[in-house]
Amino acid sequence: MSPLLKTLILAALAVPCVAMAEDAAPAAAPTPAVTANVALVTNYLYRGISQTGGKPAIQGGFDYAHSSGFYAGVWGSNISWISDEGLAKSASVELDTYFGFKNSFATDYSYDVGFLRYNYPGTYTITPGYAKADTNEVYGLIGYKWLTAKYSYSLGDTFGTADAKGTDYIDISANYPIPDTTYTLGAHYGKQDYKGKYAGTGISALSYDDYKLSVTKDISGYALGLTYSKTNASTAPGAIYTNVNGYALGKGVAVLSLAHSF
Numbered sequence: 001m002s003p004l005l006k007t008l009i010l011a012a013l014a015v016p017c018v019a020m021a022e023d024a025a026p027a028a029a030p031t032p033a034v035t036a037n038v039a040l041v042t043n044y045l046y047r048g049i050s051q052t053g054g055k056p057a058i059q060g061g062f063d064y065a066h067s068s069g070f071y072a073g074v075w076g077s078n079i080s081w082i083s084d085e086g087l088a089k090s091a092s093v094e095l096d097t098y099f100g101f102k103n104s105f106a107t108d109y110s111y112d113v114g115f116l117r118y119n120y121p122g123t124y125t126i127t128p129g130y131a132k133a134d135t136n137e138v139y140g141l142i143g144y145k146w147l148t149a150k151y152s153y154s155l156g157d158t159f160g161t162a163d164a165k166g167t168d169y170i171d172i173s174a175n176y177p178i179p180d181t182t183y184t185l186g187a188h189y190g191k192q193d194y195k196g197k198y199a200g201t202g203i204s205a206l207s208y209d210d211y212k213l214s215v216t217k218d219i220s221g222y223a224l225g226l227t228y229s230k231t232n233a234s235t236a237p238g239a240i241y242t243n244v245n246g247y248a249l250g251k252g253v254a255v256l257s258l259a260h261s262f
Contacts, residue, residue, distance in 0.1 A: 035065070036060065036062050036261070037060055037062075037063070039257055041257040044078075044079065048230070048250055049231065051094065052079055052081070053247050054249075059075070071102065071114075072097075072100075073098055076095045078092055078094075080092065082133050084245065085243060086244070087125065088120075088122035088125065088133075090122050090123055092122075095120075096117065097116075097119065100115065110144075113141070115138050116138075117136050120133035120134055128162075131162040135154060135156075135158050136156060137152045137153060137154050138152070138153050138155065146174055149172050150172075152168060154167040161194060162197075164194055164196035168192075168193055169190060171190045172188070173186065182219075184217075186214035186215070188212040188213075189212075190209065191210075193207045194206040208232055208241070210232075222259070226254065226255070229252070230252035230253075231250035235248035235250070
């Protein structure tokens with residue numbers, strides 16, 4: 001599989017931010033140092049939770065990759081979850097910046113370590129226990145062929161929850177390219193676990209597991225994807241992951257995506 005096709009597949013699986021950088025280019029590959037990507041999705045899901053209240057999003061970014069394995073990039077998407085919950089008067093954009101180092105070792109093994117900052121520009125109304133949504137994470141990934149395991153660790157305030165250092169996310173994924181076809185099958189399990197000084201009843205309810213199945217097809221350099229995602233977050237009215245419009249952000253949902261990298 002070409003590096004370009006592999007990049008498109010990961011983008012179409014609707015794995016934002018770091019996923020774009022993780023597949024920007026393998027070490028020493030004769031690919032352009034800077035690449036760009038753009039995607040349309042019917043629902044922006046991140047770790048199984050809708051960031052757009054079930055509505056579509058347009059996404060894109062730029063990546064720099066060096067033959068040493070160093071990479072850096074920026075990625076953005078429209079969002080609505082912050083304003084929907086009244087945490088900010090206006091916060092309609094997610095703009096992420098990241099850098100890291102990735103390489104391969106032994107036979108069929110790979111690794112990736114890096115730093116990711118989620119930026120959510122806006123005018124916020126802060127109350128005790130809450131914070132601006134901006135979040136800093138470090139992460140490490142180990143891969144074998146088409147299997148990966150990744151661990152992400154928050155360094156402080158986490159997606160609007162104050163003093164949540166130690167909040168982490170475990171991600172186990174498989175993306176299997178079917179031989180002699182343009183299809184890739186994907187499966188994923190993740191566990192988001194909130195920690196910190198506000199780890200009482202409310203914060204504990206923020207923790208959840210998410211699951212995903214996907215299929216992607218390359219069509220003349222474009223990646224068309226279909227994903228089904230579900231979490232065990234409560235879908236009850238008034239629950240933390242049910243927005244003010246009554247939409248359950250972590251409910252089971254199918255997402256279509258179309259991505260291109262150039």
